[in-house]
Structures are given as C-alpha cells and as structure tokens.
Amino acid sequence: MGENKYQIAIIGSGPGGYVAALRAGYYGKKTVLIEKEMLGGTCLNWGCIPTKAFVRSAELFSDIKNAKSFGLEVENAEVNFPAVVKRKDQIVKRLVGGIDYLLKQNNVVKLEGRASFIDSKKLKIENEDKTEEIEAENIIIATGSKAAELPIPGADLDGILDSREVLDLKELPESMVIIGGGIIGMEFAFIFSSFGVEVTVVEYLEQLVSGVDSEIAKELLRSAKRRKINVKTSSEVKEIKNSSDGYEVIYLNKDKEKSVKAEKILMAVGRKPYHQGLNLENAGVEITERRKAVKVNKKMQTNVDGIYAVGDVTDKVLLAHVASHQGVIAVENIMGKDKKMSYHAVPGAIFSSPEIGTVGLSEDEAKEQGIDYKVGSFPFAANGKVLAMGERNGKVKIIAEKGSNKIIGAAVIGLAASDLIAELTLAVNLGLTADQLAETIHAHPTTAETIHEAALDLTSSAIHFSS
Secondary structure, eight states, X not given: OOTTEEEEEEEOOSTTHHHHHHHHHHTTOOEEEEESXXXXXXXXXXXXXXXXXXXXXXXXHHHHHTGGGGTOOOOSOOOOHHHHHHHHHHHHHHHHHHHHHHHHHTTOEEXXXXXXXXXXXXXXXXXXXXXXEEEEEEEEEOOOEEXXXXXXXXXXXXXXXXXXXXXXXXXXXXXEEEEOOSHHHHHHHHHHHHTTOEEEEEOSSSSSSTTSOHHHHHHHHHHHHHTTOEEEOSEEEEEEEEETTEEEEEEEETTEXXXXXXXXXXXXXXXXEOOTTSOGGGTTOOBOSSSOOBOOOTTOBOSSXXXXXXXXXXXXXXXXXXXXXXXXXXXHHHTTOOOOOOOTTOOEEEOSSSEEEEEEOOHHXXXXXXXXXXXXXXXXXGOHHHHHTTOOOOEEEEEXXXXXXXXXXXXXXXXXXXXXXXXHHHHHHHTOBHHHHHTSOOOSSSTTHHHHHHHHHHHSOOSSOOO
C-alpha cells in the first residue's frame, strides 16, 4: 500500500475518532487520524474533562467553606481562579499526551489539517504549511458537534461566552447570566455559584435539564435554590443588550417582560452536528433534513459503501461514551463483523451539585409508552456513608415492569451518582430483575447500598427507611 493510501482514515480525533483509531490499530490496519485542532477534540480540550476539573475545584472550595461542620477550622479561604484554570490545563495536557502515546503504540498515523472529500475514497488535507491528498478504503467521519446558536438579537455582542470560551476566563466575574438550563448550563451554574459568582439561569422550558425524570429535575431545582442560584424557567430570551454592568438580558415570563443584568453572559443552549467544510456532497453522503446530521444505520454505515460516521455528527446521543462505543462498532464492522449499536441502556451523567445519573426509561417515558410499571426508591438521607460524607440530599429511583419485575430504567441524584449509575446500567442492559439486584450483597458502608435498598423497595420493602 502506497504512502498516501490507507485502509482506514478517520476525520476527527474526539472520543469517537481516537477510540476508532486505537481499535483499528489494534487490528493492524494501516490507519490515519486527521485533526484540524487539538487531539482529543471538544470533549477532552473544551468539554467533559476541563469542566470536571472545574467541578472538583468548586466542590473542594465548597467543602472548605463548610469545614466547620466537619469539626475543622479554616480561615480566609479564597479562589485563585488563574490557578484553577492552570490546573485544568495541566490535566488536559496530560491526557492529550496519553492519547498521543497510545496512537503511536498502535501505529496510527496522525495528520494535522482540515479534511474534505474529493470523492468517496479520496480526501484533501489542508493546513497552513501544505495541502495533500490521501486515499482510503474506509473513511470514518467523527467531526463532532458545535455550540448551537439561537436567533436572539444581541447574541453576537462582543464578549458573550460560549461553553468553550468560558473555560479560558482570566478572572471570575461578579455575576453571570446563563442562557439555557440544560446539562451544560446547569453544570456551569453550580461551578460558578460555588466560586462565589452571582448566577442566574434563564431556561425556555418549564423543566431544567429536559429529558431527565421530572422528579429528579425538581430535586435539582431545589438544590439550585439552596445554592442561591436564580433560576427562571418558562422564560424566553427576547434580547441581549449592553449595559453599565456589562449586559442586560430581556426575557418573557408568563407574558410579562422582565430583565436581569450581569457582568458576563454564557450561551448554553445545546449543541448541533458539525461537518462544515467536509464537502460531503462530493462523496454522496446523505444528511438528515432537520438537524443536518450524517445519516447512519445501526452499524454506523452511511448510505455510501465504505463511509461510516460516529459521535455527535450522527445526532444519535450526544455523549462522549456513546461516540466511543460507536467508534468501536464502526471498526468492528469494517473488520467484517456484524455489530449493531444499541441505545436502550446508555447512561447519562450530569455533574451538577448534587450529581445526576440516568439510564433507560424515566417514569415520565414509561407513562407515555403505556407501560405497566412500578417504582422503587430510597433517600440518600437514610444512608450512613452519605451522612458521614456530610451530605443528605438525593435519592435513587428504579423503574421496573410489573409482573416481570424487569428493570427498565433508573435515576440517581446525589453523592457519586455518576458512578452509581454504572450498576443500574448493567441491570438495564442485561434485563436484570429487581429481585436479582436485591439478592446481590452490597458492601457496607457505601453509597451503593442505596441501590440495594431501592431494589428491596421494589420487591418487598426497604430495610433502612419507611415512607
């Protein structure tokens, strides 16, 4: 095979692209990974990882402020925000270096530049230094997503932040309005509120983090209010204007025009598939009508033989771990295996305060689908480990089919929810029953006991709580 000919070419090095590249390298395929910006993509450089670094700094600062309740005396604690940002950058740098090392170990060729299709087998790679053409038997599109934009007058004013720019602030503002109360918006709301910023969230829908079980969303709202985050749901932003304080956001709530001023504005209204400049038409790749995503089947194949797509660009489930699994599925099918993507047991994690973990159907969805179901739950306030950690808010909620007792969904809000949801994901994925979960011994004292108790609530009754 010639120097510019590959068995697999992957466009984009985010969690879908680089995982696909590592898998292809494992199989010994001559593989090239093309990236126009930073190895690791949005998730590693401007999304999942840097925000979690911020979350940890915010959590630690919050714990320090509440140290007295643990019998500790700490005086004059303050946020050194440039140091917080520096720590975030160091973590990102280390992880990027780790991926780079793994790619080299798997003999994956890296090319820097912007890729575009010449035809279904050829790509043009352009960067500041040169332009080259490569040929590949199989091509995987993994170009991800970009921040969505709303046609709000004033949304293009200088200084208005998106979820990428906010991570590189040089200093903390006194106040911030976050437009959008979804996952991204609420994670940043809790982060900056913990750092002492006066935060207001303006959300168009009636519920925060739409798609999450409504009971869990209400618990999140209560937590936000306890943290003195000003939440304005059912509120439509009509205009953003400059003001003496920075910016003024005009919004409608219950047909009444209201406004809020802040030093900074963060636009957090979701993300949309990104394939700008790929020239998909040259390869004949079809995209969806409404969201302009790359169309794929369950094997991650597009309509063009030998071209696949994975991750946010497919608009299936916009989560890093889904992109990674799709990347593996795509490569397995290139290898001639018959692998199909399933989305029925995809865990979701929201790093708010407290955390939220979800999987499968919510109670609202079970109702909508007419499923005869029952609910088992257990409050975090009745768990010894949770109380010892200085927490008490949250709960586990498990949805099971009546009759079979098969677990079809679950939600957790509280301490370490993002970790706890893994066990429940396994239960949904394997079709386990509440009885099987209840009969599994859980270590004591752990937060995982809340899952055991919620399963017991489904089968008989919880041991350590009586409603």
